[in-house]
Amino acid sequence: MKAWVCDRVGAIDHCHQVEVSTPSPKSHQILIEVHAAALNFPDVLKVLGKHQLSMTPPFILGQEGSGVVKEVGSSVVGFKPGDRVMFLCLSSLGALADFIAIDAHQVTKIPDSMSFELACCLPLTFGTAYLACIVHANIRASDEILILGAAGSLGLASMTLAKQIGCRVVCAVSSVERARFCRSRGADEVVIYEGAIETLEA
Numbered sequence: 437m438k439a440w441v442c443d444r445v446g447a448i449d450h451c452h453q454v455e456v457s458t459p460s461p462k463s464h465q466i467l468i469e470v471h472a473a474a475l476n477f478p479d480v481l482k483v484l485g486k487h488q489l490s491m492t493p494p495f496i497l498g499q500e501g502s503g504v505v506k507e508v509g510s511s512v513v514g515f516k517p518g519d520r521v522m523f524l525c526l527s528s529l530g531a532l533a534d535f536i537a538i539d540a541h542q543v544t545k546i547p548d549s550m551s552f553e554l555a556c557c558l559p560l561t562f563g564t565a566y567l568a569c570i571v572h573a574n575i576r577a578s579d580e581i582l583i584l585g586a587a588g589s590l591g592l593a594s595m596t597l598a599k600q601i602g603c604r605v606v607c608a609v610s611s612v613e614r615a616r617f618c619r620s621r622g623a624d625e626v627v628i629y630e631g632a633i634e635t636l637e638a
């Protein structure tokens with residue numbers, strides 16, 4: 437199969453599309469034919485060797501994706517070949533490949549109405565935003581929340597969740613372009629960092 441592999445940590449140009457062996461699922465795993473995969477900032481950090489979890493090269497890029505179940509391990513229940521799914525690679529990567537063998541508890545079925553392109557970018561980014569905003573911060577409809585770096589993927593996911601809950605959302609960003617983007621996605625108020633500092637100093 438084809439896969440995007442990082443063969444040396446330190447620079448993005450150490451990543452290449454190469455032929456590797458198609459993995460075989462262990463008894464607790466599912467083999468998925470990958471239809472779409474997302475790249476996130478943590479992928480970049482891992483390639484550069486700047487992420488808190490260091491990776492030993494060579495490794496396949498991509499921490500989240502979506503696709504169709506091809507094979508299920510002998511102890512896996514609840515999945516069958518043909519199921520449409522999304523997945524999150526927890527301690528390892530591997531989504532930027534034709535196939536991935538992954539532990540069943542990291543896989544979730546998706547509805548027929550959801551595209552693979554949409555599903556592939558939900559588990560990591562929205563999962564992290566959910567953990568931060570709902571599990572840890574326990575935000576409520578009556579809350580007003582401030583999101584830094586709001587035009588990035590985690591910021592945007594956090595804003596989407598917070599708006600769904602009914603919060604008033606203030607977004608902080610570094611440029612007018614990003615401010616416009618946040619407004620277009622539902623921000624109630626936008627602060628541009630430098631502008632805010634000038635206002636404070638005036």
Ligand SMILES: NC(=O)c1ccc[n+]([C@@H]2O[C@H](COP(=O)([O-])OP(=O)(O)OC[C@H]3O[C@@H](n4cnc5c(N)ncnc54)[C@H](OP(=O)(O)O)[C@@H]3O)[C@@H](O)[C@H]2O)c1
Nearest residue numbers: 476477478560561564585587588589590591609610611614
């Ligand atoms: N994406 C995920 O699923 C995920 C999961 C776990 C942890 N994280 C962590 O959450 C943080 C944000 O990730 P993200 O995926 O949202 O990243 P992103 O899409 O690249 O957005 C990052 C935002 O941070 C701001 N920023 C400030 N200094 C920056 C710099 N030196 N380089 C790039 N952006 C900078 C930028 O906004 P302004 O220019 O407006 O300030 C940018 O929009 C990272 O530390 C990442 O490791 C992300």
